[in-house]
Amino acid sequence: MANEGHGSEVVPVDSSHGVPASPGTLVVAPDAIENPGLPPHRERITDLDPKADRRNERGVSLLFYLSLVFSVLAIVAYFAVPIVPDNPDSVRLNTLFLGLAIALALLTIGVATVHWGKALMASHETVEMRHPTRGRESTRARAVEIFDLANKESGFGRRSLLRNSLIAALVAVPLPAIFLFRDLAPKDNDPAAKLSHTMWKKGTRLTRDPSGTPILAADVTLGSVFHVVPEGLTQEEQENYLEEKAKAAVLLMRLKPEDLQVSPVARPGTTTGSSRTPRSAPTSAARWHSMSSRPTTCSAPATSRSSTSPAKRRSSSAPPSVPCPSCRSRWTAKAT
Template structure:
């Protein structure tokens, strides 16, 4: 019994020692975390570069980087000049080659100059000390935020951005000039003239027959069956020298419904013929072709952004981002039974943004 009691007492004493040791270890660990002490990750000693030791070489590298930024500026300006000096002429493939070649060379100079210059700056002039950044799972305290400002200040000092004025100014200049070719390219996509009058008038005219696309065969009213829908164009447009955009503007979707299904507004009662009705095929959202027709619901669907139009109510918008109905082409028949246009569209075709003031 005495031996058992002694063993028990010894075990209890040993347990206390272990507990005290664990508590001491936990306290020590807490102290390490609280003081943010990080063990040395084992970085190799820093090896100074030539620019760190020789001020003359440092200035040479600074001038090289600045020269690369100047090359970027020159390349961007040349790209804009090349785009203007070598315009693309319809049917002239050499003009396309010249425009692509010189515009591409200018853009390449602009991008490579600023890219290589930035890399060369970081490799030869910025301080290259290895460092370890601690991650924090929560928002930092005021002290931490102040430390962040200190880090940014130190980064500015190490990069030389604040004191190397030549580098800073040429870099800013290159960044400002680099987007100019893109601005020139996208700005030139706009028409030279006010687009509203251009889109207000199409190739359609009074008495012009509706023809199948692409055959160009005139269509008789008796040829259009109930529930059918197909694209039509003005007769003779394929034989003319009109540009392709003229044909695109004049594209019309022809549909036949029961006359009693149509609900025309006042003044448009005569714009259709025996249930045959015609609308512009160009969506009023961004100009995609409205090509899908649902016979049961009498809805036209634009596949690009899912705008839907109800042709029983003059192609009114019932869903999607389109802002206004599809323009309607007034039609009738001539003495031979062929479908003809009463006039041009009464409103501009295409996207609604063309009607906004520039």
């Protein structure tokens, strides 16, 4: 910074001024402190005192030997603290003792090596000169010449027919590779069509996840929550269990109809792209307003209403006001 009264002497960096400045510096103060040069080398205690030198040497060596001891201890721990079948505590102890012994064996080497470098190795700083990253002018000229020669000798620039046909061929040559990836997924399938349908059909009974037992409507009290899958979606009955469950799982809540702010139901088939698939099954909520003593059935059309556009519905309807019994921490009950 320029001193008081010398502010006007702060000048823009410009080679004509002959003020040394690094590239990128906007302004330089002409009265900047001159670089005093490297400070005088200061001897360390280990340079001055042979006793300290010996002491440090012994300390470093001790650490190396300690590391050796810890390595042996790690091997001992491997056998002495084994994993006992059906006893998770033994895993904890095995991990703890084996890990700590290995950690200490490594840390002692680390501390000793760094201390050796800092306290006992030659401490004089050295200076290396920087050079511009770009090559020397003669080198650059020769490189240009070589490219010119290559161009002339190959005819790459002159024979444009050859060059352009080569470019055309190179553009086309990776194309088969793209098609080779088609069979990453099964043949003869339309994913969009598959994703448009879940296991839910008109009249499908609602069953508990994961037991598959039907849900009695009388059990569905106000404020209760059920993890629901369509009847028949169990690991035993359904070959594509996870795939079907990923589409068909439903979180069922019973709320008072007057607490609900019902949004217009999107017509099935009018949604597009990602919204056709539930982003995460449990977010979709099946709702119904009447109940009887018969087992509950699904009133959703073939394309489960619960799976259409959860985002749209969420934006216009009130948030779920009932805590989920298995994740209370996530949703807080709304006082009504």
